[in-house]
Amino acid sequence: MSGPVYLTLPREVLARPVNDIEVRDGPAAVPVPASPDPGAVDLLAERLAGARLPVIVTRSTGADPRTVKLLSDLCLRFSIGVLEHKPRYANVPSSHPLHLGFDIAPALADADVLCFLDMDVPWTPGSGEPRHDAIVVQSGPDPHFGAYPIRGHRSDLSITADTRNLLTALSAALAGRPTDPGRHDRLAAIADRARDRRREVLDAASRAGGTIDKTFMNWALAQVRPPDAVIVNEYWARPDLLGDLEPEGFFGTTPDGGLGWGLPAALGVRLARPDRTVIATVGDGAYMFANPAACHHAMRGHNLPVLTIIAANGRWAAVENSALTMYPDGHAAASKDTTFSELAPIPAFEKYAEASGGHGERVTERSELVPALRRGLHAVREQGRHAVIDVRCA
Structure with missing residues (x-):
């Protein structure tokens, strides 16, 4: 995956004369x-054409925006059904007629051909596995991620390829091959049900009362998000709830990212895409790890207005959930002691x-959130000022 590179050398080395080089x-x-x-492409095309319920699963193909179309x-x-599993980019429009959603469990249970495109963790062993009789295909520049110390995901066909090159070749190989005439309708029905479930989640969030939660935050952001917006997410933004995102319209935490990645990354996106509205969606812990004083100072000094929306729930949710998941009968679970998080x-x-x-605002009530987001966007888009919306939530 291409990206920025940071290289440092000691001053003593840099100060030495360069001779005979x-x-x-x-x-x-x-x-x-x-x-x-x-x-391998012909074999994959044969398997896909002959399948009853074929599914292509992606997470990061949208890193190359040319692959979206x-x-x-x-x-x-x-x-062919398409599914986004924990996406890090905008890989395919969520309104695509055969978009099967963002939950991989049904596909693992029902698909007879599963093609994973450049996915380091195609599924989580123990949480679900492909059917024993399903054909599992893994493709990517390094389809088995050989640099990973431990990785044992099954593969019946492994294809070493850049994703754009694979899709181009596969389209040509599939042309003229007959397919099950009822397949499109079966996949479209699954896609419709997935969209209905997402609408139900958003409708329930919009009508609910009480404390702001992260689902409501996604609903609110979907109401105000400009079409040209780029979401840089380190925590709570969900592509499945935000509607169709343009290519390069979403960036999730990379495999080598860590706490504090999101806000500086948003500055980089704003620098690279000065014509786009950049929105950083972070948690309170991630925001603090980003050295926010330095980030906002840089926004002002370099004219990089970014809207930052913080889900401030007052805890390290990832730390707490990991501890309770790994040790459900441990001290933290038994004592209900969460002071560590x-x-x-x-x-x-x-x-x-x-x-x-x-521009800065704090939001504590549901009715305040959409108006506050609109004011934050106005500051960024019309006034050229960076903005923070501090959302106190559950």
Whole structure:
């Protein structure tokens, strides 16, 4: 996966004279993306064409925005279901007629051909497995992720290929192959049910009262999100609840990311895409780890207005959930002691933005959230000021 590189050398080394070394001008050549083996593509095309319920599963193919249309067109043209499992990018429009949703469990239970595109963890062993009689395909520049110390996901066909090259070759290989005439309708019915469930979740969130929760935050963001917005998510934003996202419209935490990645990443996106509205969706812990004073100072100094929406629930939810999941009968679970994951007292996060000339608001009531988000977007889009909406939530 391409991305920024940070390189540092000691000053003592950098200060030494350079003798008898010839430095060649110009950048090094970028390796050509891997192309798939034609025989493997034909075999995959044969398996997909002959399947009763074929599904392509993706997480990060949208890192190359050119694949979004390729994948969408291929699945629609050849009646193949597409599913996004814990997506890190906008991989395919959620309104795609054969988009089966974001929950992989039904696909693992029902699909007879599963094609995973460049996924390091295609499924979580113990939480669900492909059917014994299903054909499992893994494809990517390194389909078995050989650099990982431990990885044993089953694969009946492994294809080494850049995803764009694979989709291009696969589309040509599928052309003219007959498919089950009832397959499109079966997949479309599954896709409709998945969309209905998402609408039900959002409708319930919009009508509910009481404390703000993260589902309601997604509903509220969906109401105000500009079409050109780029969501940089480190915690609570859910692509399944936000509607269709443009290519390069969503960036989730990368495998090598950590707490505090989201806010600086949003600055980088704003720098690279000055014509887009950038929204950072973070938790209170992630926000503090990002060194927010420095981030907002940089926003002001470099004219990088970003809207930051903080889900401030006063705890390290990931730490707490991991401990209770790993040790359900341990001390923390038995004593209900969560002091190790509490963040109280919670700072007034909105003041970080104000300290550097930005717009800051704190929200505690559901009725306040959408208007506050609109004001934050106005500050970013119309006034060129960074903004923080500090949402106190469950």
